[in-house]
Structure formats: C-alpha cells, structure tokens
Amino acid sequence: MKFDFSNDHIDTGIATLSSHFLWASALVLTLAMMSFALDLAGAPYRAARLEARRSATTQTQATADGDVLVDTAVATDVAPEKRPWGGRGITLSWLGTLLLIVAVVTRTIAVGRPPLGNMYEFSMVGCMFAMVFFLAWSLKSDIRWLGVFITGPIVLFEMLAAVIYYTAASSLMPSLQSYWLSIHVTVATLSVALSTLAFSLTLAYFVQNWRDERGEAGRERLKWMDALPSAASLDRTTYGVLIVAFPMWTFTLIAGAIWAQEAWGHYWNWDPKEVWTLVIWVVYAAYLHARATAGWSGKKAAYIALAGFVAILINYGIVNVYFVGQHSYSGL
C-alpha cells in the first residue's frame, strides 16, 4: 500500500467500521482487565492454599519416612495452582489487541495515509503499541500481575479516544503532509506507550514501597500485592523501560526539529508543544541523573518519573487542545 500524505480520497464507510472495531477492542480489554483483577484478588487465597498443601505433603512424607525430616526440596515440588483468570486475561488481551490492530489498519485504509493526523488517531495507535509491548513481554516472562495495570489505562485511553477525541476521517492539513509524520509521530507514540508502561510500574512501586515502609503491618495490608514483584524489582524494571523510552524521546525531539525546519523554516520555534516536549525530556533526564545520585534513588527518583508522565499527559491532553501554537491539530 502506498501512502499519499496529500490524499484527498476518504472512505467514510471503512472509517465507521474502524471505530466499531475500536469499541469492540475496548469492550474485550475491559473483560481482560476484570479477569486480571480477579486473578490478583485470588492471590492471597492461592498463597494460603499452597502453604496448606505444602505442609500436608511434608507431613505425609514425614510419616512415610518415619523419623527422617524431609527437606524443603520435596516441599517445592508442590506445583503452584493454575491461574485460570490470569490465563483468560492474557487470552482476552490478545483478542482485544487484535481488534485494536484491525481498527488501526481499517482507519489507515479509510484515510490512505498513516493514521497519525489527530488526537483520535494517535490515541488509538499509542494504545496499540502499549498492548503490543505488553503482550510481547508476556511471551518472555510471567507478567500476569501487570495485566490490570496495563489494560486499565489502555481501556481508559481507548474510551477517551472514542468519546472525546473522536475525529471524522479526513485529509491532512498542509503542514502535516510530510513523511516526517510517520517518523516523528510514530517514535513519539512508541515512546509514550513505553512511558505509560513505566508509569504503571511506578504506581505499583509506590504501593509496594508503602507496604514495605510499614513493616509487618504493611505486609498485612493489600495482601494481593504479594503477587507483584518487590519494590526494588519494580524500581529496576521501571528504569529498564525508561532507558529505552528516553533515547526514543530524544529522537522524537530531533526528528521534530528537522521537520519544523522543513515546515516552518526554523528547527526550534518555542512553540508550546516544543516547550513541553523539552520539559518532558529534561524531567526524564533528571530521573536518570537522580538514579545515579546518592540519596536520590528510590522514592525520590520515582517521584521524578511520575512528574515526567504528568508532563506527558499535559503535553498530550492540555497543550494539544487548549494552548495556542503551531501544533494545533488535535482535530477537536
């Protein structure tokens, strides 16, 4: 398929089909989120049952072997229970993501160009990237615990796109008619998708950390959080995701500057969107420096990561719509 950025031919029928697929995806991912939530809710009971079965096995073994104390290696042989709701959550996530991909592909066919021309379109594409990251990661490691923290925000963004950001399929305004649209906006959307992932991890980190700080009493609260990794591990994973997102955001900034030079005659115009892109970059740079600074790692660094995501939300939800500038193509 050849992209024509100045395409004038819009197929409204296929565009309607696309929005139906988006709704279907939101519905299926809502079910996925509920399955993941049920899976997490069951975690304390699973742990208790595992403990019970473990001691039962140990006892029978101990009786059978007479006075020989059975070592722990035998106890670990007790297989963990199957997690049917976790499995259903993953299956539904695949289905919801597939529907979302179909929504993006049909929208692309409807407008005859990459679907990155307004907020509705890049919300959709951003959600798709975040889900694809999540599912690709889930093939490598067991991250069923993360499911609810990913599908939750994704359903929210999908609904936001479908209800508030919805824009009828249309041609692009002249300044957007450039191949830089696919390069600059795609990488920006990928980076935002990763930052969303990191944001979910940071939130989980704060809860886990809050429980740790309260010691024994804290561990009794929100027992289902035991199904999640430790605070230190969540912190490390957040860092791992952000060191991928940061170079991507740097690239977004550079590609945006090249495009601005082509479209507006100068690579940097202090347009509100440019300012906020720089603010986000600077805040995440501060996060990376904080982790390398004694006394700033852990919770303080996590606060900076949180501030970075708040800046992304402002850049996306407020600057696009309410601030006057050259990036005014929310389509609203």
Place this chain on the structure above:
Amino acid sequence: MSSTITQPRLGPLGTARWFWRQLTSMRTALFLLLLLAVAAIPGSIIPQTGIDAGRVAMYKTNHPSLAPWLDRLGFFNVFVSPWFAAIYILLIISLIGCVIPRIRIHLRTLRAPVPRTPKNLSRLPAYVERSVDEPADVVLDRARQVLKRKRYRVREDAAVEGRARSIAAEAGRMRETGNLIFHSCLIWVVLAVAAGHLWGWRGDAIVPVGTPLVNGQYDTLNAGPLVDTSKFSPWLLRLNSLDVSFEDKVAPTSPQYGQPRHFTAYTTVQDGNGKPQRKVISVNHSLSIGGNSVYLLGNGYAPMITVRDAKGDVLYQQETPFLSQDNNYKSTGAVKVSSLPSSQQMGFFGFFLPTAAFSDTLGPVSTFPAPKDPALVLGMYVGNLFPGNEPQSVYTLDTSAMKQVQGTGAQSKQPLRLMLKPGQTVKLPGGRGSITFNSVQRWAGLSTRHDPGKLPALYGALLGLIGLIMSMTLRRRRVFVKVTADPQDPARSLVSVGGLAKGEDPRLEVAIDGLALAVAGDDSTHVQLRTQAGART
C-alpha cells in the same frame, strides 16, 4: 561539650574551589535540570512576544493589572529573559565542569591495561563454578575464544608454577565513551544554536501574485548581530501563481469544513546572472537559492483596488494585501491614497471577506476561506495620513489626524460604510471621486532564512543520540576465568568464572552464568553449579 566547631578557613581560592565543586556536582545538575523544566512552563502558557506579538498585545488589554508585572519580570519573553538564561548558562557550565575531568579520567582508563585476576573469585558479586570433562588447556582456549567473540578485551598473564591459569577480561568501556559523546554533543548543539543566532537572519515579506521579491528587500528583517546586511546574495523571485485549496467535501457542521488542504506557490527564480528557472514552493518543501532557504509560511488575499478622482484620473491602483484574522480568512487592511495634499488625503479601512455574510452580533463575517462570494466592507477617512511622518503599518490607518466620513441620505447619522463586490465601483461622497474593487488576487507570505548553525546542530544532535544509545545499552563488566586441572584426573578440570559490573547491572548474574556455560562447552554433562550471587552486595 563545646558548641563551636573550629573549621579550617577557606581562602579565596578554596572558596572558589568549593563553589566550583558545588556547581559541578550531580546534585546541582539535577536541581538545575528540574528548575529548567519548571522555568520553561510559563513560556508555553503566557503568549510570547517573539512568537506572536499580537496575542501579547491582546493579553495586555485583557489583563491590565497583571500584565505590567509579567512584563517587568520578563514573562512575555521567557526564553530570552535573564533568569531563564541564568539557569541554562549555569547548567552548561556545570556540564562542562563535569565532562572535562571525566574525559581526562576516561582517556586514562582507555589506555590502562585490563587488571589482573584477583585471588579469590568467589568474593565477586557474581560467581559460578563448573567441572568439565576436558583438560585445562582445551577449556582455557575455549574461554579465550568465547571472550573474544563477545568482544571482551583479554589479559593473560604467563603461567606461574603452583597457581591456576586465568584470563582477565573487560568489556563495555564504550559505555562511558558514549556517555561523554552525548554530553559533549549537548554543549556542541548549544554552541551551534548560539552561532545561528549570531550569524543567522530571517526576512519576511508579503508578496502578491505577479510581483517580484528581491533578496534583502523584506517587510521585516531580523538579523543576528554579526550579519553583514550589505552582503545578501543577489537573487530574485517572482510569484507567478498561488494554488490554495480548502476542505469543502464535508458537511459545513464538521470541524474539518474549511480546513486548509494545499498551499502551493509557483515561482520563477533567478540566482545572480543565472538563467531564470521555474520552481515550486509548498509547505514542507522549501526552495534553496543562493545559500538561503525560502519558505511558504502564509497566504491571504490582496484585492485589486482602484481609487479615481472626480475627473476619473487614477489616484491609487494596486493589489492591496489584507491580513487574515480567523480560519475563514476574514481579513483587515487599509488603502492609503497619499497622492493628494495632506489635508485632503483619503484612507479606507475595513474588511475583505472571501465568502461574505452578515451576522447580527458580529457584523460582517466570512463563512468559508475560499473566495466563493467575496466582498470588501470599508470605512472612509479624510485628513493627514502620516501625521509626524512616523513609520506605520501598511495594514492599518493612523486616524489621529483624520475625520471619518459620514453616510449620506438615510444613513447620514452613521459612519459611511462602503460595500463592494468584484467589478463594482462606488461613488465617494462630497465629489471625492470613486473606488473600484477590480478583482481578487492572492498573496504569499514568504520567509527567507539563513542559519549557519542548523547543520552543525543537527549533526551534533544525531551524534549525541548515538552516544546516548551507547551509554544506555552497553554494560561495563569485568570477567575473570580461572581453570584448574583436576589433581586426580588430568583429563578433567574445574572452571570458575567471576564477574563484577560498574554501576547498576541487573543482568550480570545471567551473563556470568551464560559465559560459564559457554566456556564449559555446551556438551558438558556432569556440571556442578554454585552461584554466589550478591556476595558483596
């Protein structure tokens, strides 16, 4: 206990050194980074003079009590204000002060040999032992190959009687190299941007279709302090036609209705004494000529207007550019008939409407940006157009020395309102002649840019990105492999692999495990594994 603590006194040099240490510390850099982020925000919320002076003026009228304070504190010029400059200049100094010593240290590291294998590998953060069914020499050879294949720098000391043979290896020194490239490139980009400000210029002109633009003759010229404005390259551009289209294939209620779709300028250019060439300029496709770039940044309407005196002699005839005020190109402009005695000069001020309509509340409006039903709506003034001979905008009238002409007949109590469609002529009251709206023409807003800093900035940014990726993906690790022959069976040997990383490295253990597996050979069956993870953490 005494409450006073005697501290060593810092001399001026010591104080300076202390200040320098503070400035170049990571903590200060972190603080300055966050401060820079916060300081940039007002510039995105409050209108900026450098971006849109018109909006600043409007903001000042709407906020009469707040605006003077914002003005005094530089909030209308955030990005050139002293306090914003102070933050980024401190940040750059802090960066330089941090990067230079690190470059010195890193150059030394690059020349330094790989350190010897320590005696006790099991004390390292990651450690694995394996027994292999092969003699020590074979295993050692394989270890060397594996490490080289994984691009480790290898050090092997001559075998010493009574000591196990070992290989010391190091990888990932390029991590710090990348990090230093990234930070040096940041400094380079800032210098390139500064060079662009000093030696760069931009000239903006409104060019009606059919008229030429000569390089150097601009409506407004913003030149850097080191630009020699007498040395513009001699090129000329003529605007032959301007092709503009707006969305009209959707329902008028759609937000897309009337959105711009294509802006294309067809030009003929001549560089110096070269041959005239036809060139197309559109949004996203600038024109390069004589070392400058010409961009199509705006467009609008320039109605052809003729003013004649009572005898029918032409007093004024030209394409008069009107500036658009909204997305439907409701435009304002002025006609200045200055070829008359100063007390009798005539001025017309008002609107050009590409698709005219009248609203009860807003008066004359335009409902679509393309000229579907164009009209001129003008008021008339008589008097001195240029009191005090001060420079003034061509798009507005200075009416301080003029009187507004009143209507005739039934409208004599109201100011005169002239309403013209293309081709129409209207007689002016008081025997002052007539005004004709001949035709609708377009103008192109062309902007010529010269920025010698842009390519250095681009190359710096791209190299910096490569450095950043290097510093994010590479891991600095040291690995030591020790191979001891089994004293009972010379055909068997014991491999121990230990590793340590600089900084955070969650995958160190996995890497060391993998390395040990590769050194032992994939077919090794009787393996014995002992990992001492985090022995020192």
